[in-house]
Amino acid sequence: MxxxxxxxxxxxxxxxxxxxxxxxxxxxxxxxxxxxxxxxxxxxxxxxxxxxxxxxxxxxxxxxxxxxxxxxxxxxxxxxxxxxxxxxxxxxxxxxxxxxxxxxxxxxxxxxxxxxxxxxxxxxxxxxxEGTADILEFDDLILNRRTGEVYRGQRLVELTTQEFDLLEYLLIHPRQIITCDRILEEVWAYGFIGDANIIEVYIRYLCLKLEANNERRIVQTVRDVGYILDN
Known part of the structure; x- marks a missing residue:
């Protein structure tokens, strides 16, 4: 406990x-x-x-x-x-x-x-x-927590700070359904004032960048619940 x-x-x-x-x-x-x-x-x-x-x-x-x-x-x-x-x-x-x-x-x-x-x-x-490895991987996606770099295969993916934090959180919890409320609380942090639809907007931005070369989708939407990193 x-x-x-x-x-x-x-x-x-x-x-x-x-x-x-x-x-x-x-x-x-x-x-x-x-x-x-x-x-x-x-x-x-x-x-x-x-x-x-x-x-x-x-x-x-x-x-x-x-x-x-x-x-x-x-x-x-x-x-x-x-x-x-x-x-x-x-x-x-x-x-x-x-x-x-x-x-x-x-x-x-x-x-x-x-x-x-x-x-x-x-x-x-x-x-x-803090004990999590500097390198987070899922399928062909690699995120380097130390350098802030993200690769999809051999392709460098340029992300904003908020997109990086969102992807990092999903990578720490692979194949888990993450609700929007949980993302708001743990990624955006308590006290965020704004429309919860902002999560949907950032997920869309993230997917566009991760799939820029027609790569298959790994950030999936679970309708009316949240999102999951899955292949």
Whole structure:
């Protein structure tokens, strides 16, 4: 079971997040201050840390830096203080130090639990995929994650960043039906504002490029469900 360390000094909020994470199938340990968090991280070796910015004693930033010294792999999501929407200067002041301290992502208080859960899933998925080979292959299709090159046979296929990310995701999950909602959440990322039909548009662009020399179709549409990489 995936183990999450939640570091939050607001007891009611911590309990609420714990219950939601438990419902999603995660095991949760709670620390209410930085010192306890460091001890818990050393003891449990969690798969992910949710870390509040404001903590008694050492700040969340300091705890983040210390966690990075002992574990450079564990994903850390930082819960930042409440900020005024549209205050770009304040946003930059809070976000950049957090990332510099080693955080992988951040969620601004107050936040919806759906957003936090989506970011948890994304960070866990990204961490799992770090062990994936640099070269992803399917049929005559080759994607090099390190160089960003894609080949169909001997032909170099020029893709946009979004097309590359979409194809990479399909290659990581070959012969699996992937819903549009899942693509929006895990490729476009939570918070995407726009028409879900954008997925259909990008799939069409991707297929046109992959089949430019009349190659057979390997990105298939599953009507009213999603898409699948299959031959």
């Amino acid at each position: 995936t183990h999450i360390l939640l570091v939050e000094d607001e007891v009611k909020l911590a309990r609420f997040i714990e219950l939601e994470l438990n419902y999603e199938g995660y095991q949760v340990s709670i620390a209410y201050d930085g010192f306890t968090a460091l001890m818990a991280a050393q003891k449990f070796h969690p798969d992910l840390v949710i870390l509040d910015w404001m903590l008694p004693g050492a700040s969340g930033l300091e705890i983040c830096r210390r966690l990075r010294i002992t574990d450079d792999k564990v994903p850390i999501i930082l819960l930042t203080p409440q900020e005024e929407v549209g205050d770009s200067v304040a946003l930059r002041k809070n976000r950049i130090p957090g990332l510099d301290a080693g955080a992988n992502d951040y969620v601004i208080k107050p936040f919806s639990i759906e957003e936090l859960l989506a970011r948890v899933r994304t960070q866990l998925r990204c961490n799992q995929q």
